[in-house]
Amino acid sequence: MTAPTSSASPLPLHVVACASSPGVEAFERVFARADELARQALDAGRRVVLSAADPLGVRTAGVPGVTVEESGPSGLSVRFWTVPAARFARELGADADILVVEDVRALGAVRPILTRETRVCVVSGEVPPGFEADASGLLGTTRTRPAAARATEGGEVLVIGAGLAGAFAAAALADRGRHPIVVDAGRAPASEASALYSGLFHPHWQASDSPVFQLTRAGCRAMAALRSRVPEAFVDCGVLDVASDADEWAHWCEAVRQGVPFPMPEREARLVGRDEAAALCGLPVSRGGWWFPGSGIVHPSLLARRLLELSGASVLVHTPVRLRRDAASGLWEALGAEGSVMARARHAVVAAAGASPEVFGMKREDYGLTRLYGRISLLRDTDLPTLKTALTGAGYVVRLDEGFTAAGATYEPDGPNLSAPEAHAHNLEVFERLLDERPELLVGGFYEGERAVPLDRMPVVGRLLAREELDKRVFRGRPAPEELPVEPGLWGLFGLGSRGLSWGWLCAEVLADAMTGLPPRIPASLAAALHPARFAARRAGG
Ligand SMILES: Cc1cc2nc3c(=O)[nH]c(=O)nc-3n(C[C@H](O)[C@H](O)[C@H](O)COP(=O)(O)OP(=O)(O)OC[C@H]3O[C@@H](n4cnc5c(N)ncnc54)[C@H](O)[C@@H]3O)c2cc1C
Numbered sequence: 001m002t003a004p005t006s007s008a009s010p011l012p013l014h015v016v017a018c019a020s021s022p023g024v025e026a027f028e029r030v031f032a033r034a035d036e037l038a039r040q041a042l043d044a045g046r047r048v049v050l051s052a053a054d055p056l057g058v059r060t061a062g063v064p065g066v067t068v069e070e071s072g073p074s075g076l077s078v079r080f081w082t083v084p085a086a087r088f089a090r091e092l093g094a095d096a097d098i099l100v101v102e103d104v105r106a107l108g109a110v111r112p113i114l115t116r117e118t119r120v121c122v123v124s125g126e127v128p129p130g131f132e133a134d135a136s137g138l139l140g141t142t143r144t145r146p147a148a149a150r151a152t153e154g155g156e157v158l159v160i161g162a163g164l165a166g167a168f169a170a171a172a173l174a175d176r177g178r179h180p181i182v183v184d185a186g187r188a189p190a191s192e193a194s195a196l197y198s199g200l201f202h203p204h205w206q207a208s209d210s211p212v213f214q215l216t217r218a219g220c221r222a223m224a225a226l227r228s229r230v231p232e233a234f235v236d237c238g239v240l241d242v243a244s245d246a247d248e249w250a251h252w253c254e255a256v257r258q259g260v261p262f263p264m265p266e267r268e269a270r271l272v273g274r275d276e277a278a279a280l281c282g283l284p285v286s287r288g289g290w291w292f293p294g295s296g297i298v299h300p301s302l303l304a305r306r307l308l309e310l311s312g313a314s315v316l317v318h319t320p321v322r323l324r325r326d327a328a329s330g331l332w333e334a335l336g337a338e339g340s341v342m343a344r345a346r347h348a349v350v351a352a353a354g355a356s357p358e359v360f361g362m363k364r365e366d367y368g369l370t371r372l373y374g375r376i377s378l379l380r381d382t383d384l385p386t387l388k389t390a391l392t393g394a395g396y397v398v399r400l401d402e403g404f405t406a407a408g409a410t411y412e413p414d415g416p417n418l419s420a421p422e423a424h425a426h427n428l429e430v431f432e433r434l435l436d437e438r439p440e441l442l443v444g445g446f447y448e449g450e451r452a453v454p455l456d457r458m459p460v461v462g463r464l465l466a467r468e469e470l471d472k473r474v475f476r477g478r479p480a481p482e483e484l485p486v487e488p489g490l491w492g493l494f495g496l497g498s499r500g501l502s503w504g505w506l507c508a509e510v511l512a513d514a515m516t517g518l519p520p521r522i523p524a525s526l527a528a529a530l531h532p533a534r535f536a537a538r539r540a541g542g
Contacts, residue, residue, distance in 0.1 A: 037100065053084075215459075239296060459494070463492075478538065480537065
């Protein structure tokens with residue numbers, strides 16, 4: 001297959017704004033200066049990323065995690081981090097081209113972590129000893145060390161799998177100037193799990209700030225930003241998460257009273273009583289619940305197909321492949337049934353859900369992957385025309401077009417293990433749990449698919465392991481995931497589980513950032529929870 005070439009876009013200038021003293025004023029001062037410097041560079045024709053520590057949540061409404069604001073019309077991409085300034089500086093300092101801090105004192109705190117040629121801007125106070133200020137207010141270089149090696153200089157990237165994960169990866173890579181070549185075994189893109197007609201994305205509120213919750217809520221924000229690109233794939237109806245019993249409702253009320261794990265901004269999540277919940281969704285729900293006004297329904301197959309079109313990807317369907325790295329050229333080759341090379345590129349992303357490990361000669365266990373089959377019952381909605389939102393809780397109910405409603409879903413380990421009547425009965429129980437009454441419904445067929453779910457429920461995002469090299473290594477004690485050998489140019493985005501819509505796009509952006517040498521957009525601790533080698537490291541340690 002020949003694919004059009006495109007040149008990789010140059011690395012952007014990374015401006016990092018780090019206000020370390022508490023107070024909105026300090027944040028605004030530092031941010032305003034960083035914004036000014038970023039815009040100057042933008043006017044001079046540079047591509048710019050501005051990362052700002054926002055521990056008080058001035059711009060992010062106080063929810064810990066990371067908020068991503070994608071490039072506006074001006075082309076300036078701004079990322080706000082709601083993490084403590086010291087941690088932010090640790091995580092981003094090494095990546096800064098220009099670091100903006102308040103004063104000499106603040107510079108002292110972050111200086112030890114500067115490992116690149118970084119120019120510093122001190123917003124107030126005198127010029128620190130050892131620095132010269134130039135006309136723009138930027139100070140001399142702090143240290144000179146070569147920039148960390150950055151990946152994917154070449155323009156083309158192979159993507160194996162054209163479901164949501166593959167489409168998200170293709171779109172995120174195209175945004176960064178790469179040309180995706182997407183290969184899928186199915187008869188069309190999004191013909192497996194992502195064939196789902198309608199699914200929900202919402203923050204899945206939790207009382208603890210676990211990595212799962214961090215990734216889900218950051219993912220929903222990223223997903224909401226994607227809406228403007230493919231509006232036809234989104235239904236902005238909000239999602240109502242109804243408490244499954246009186247105990248859960250009491251627990252949620254108590255958590256909100258105590259501000260645990262932190263107060264959510266109302267535009268993202270609000271706990272509502274039963275009457276308000278019923279008015280919002282248009283049906284007599286049995287209890288109150290979480291109202292997520294910014295969340296909604298997505299048509300995954302439509303979204304995946306549109307994103308592939310918009311990314312300008314070359315797409316090859318009906319082509320099951322496995323990957324092999326040609327030692328002489330260093331290129332990854334997608335080999336078809338007869339061993340013929342269907343496509344090749346220096347970098348490859350495996351996004352083939354549960355089949356991913358086999359695509360590059362490894363096993364599911366190496367990535368902690370399990371299979372969870374699921375069915376959704378399709379119903380004629382004789383009594384549900386008043387339903388205005390998506391309903392979730394113990395299961396979910398979504399109104400589809402043309403008089404159908406979807407209710408479900410089943411969770412069947414390793415394939416179908418319920419009979420069809422049992423699966424429908426399971427799915428229809430959702431009405432008893434969410435509503436006071438069970439409406440008159442006519443059962444039609446199923447939507448069915450298989451979720452690829454890692455044992456810890458977190459997706460797999462990043463560089464993939466080098467099997468042969470790993471087999472040769474002997475470790476004393478449990479190695480850290482980053483100590484395990486990786487294949488050059490081989491990346492993974494799979495194991496999206498039941499939340500591909502909530503966090504898939506963010507994961508693709510995290511991956512594409514890493515592949516193209518962009519600064520990280522999620523905290524290192526969260527990135528570690530996605531590390532592809534996390535299961536193999538545990539096994540290697542015995
Ligand atoms: C019943 C059910 C309900 C769900 N509801 C929701 C929901 O409400 N919200 C939500 O966020 N998520 C939901 N999900 C999960 C969501 O559907 C998945 O997270 C998402 O679709 C996974 O996308 P994917 O691209 O990883 O996998 P897939 O869509 O399965 O794509 C993998 C692709 O890889 C291809 N492939 C495999 N092997 C090869 C090979 N050797 N060569 C080439 N191509 C190959 C396949 O053909 C396939 O197209 C639900 C899932 C199910 C089953």
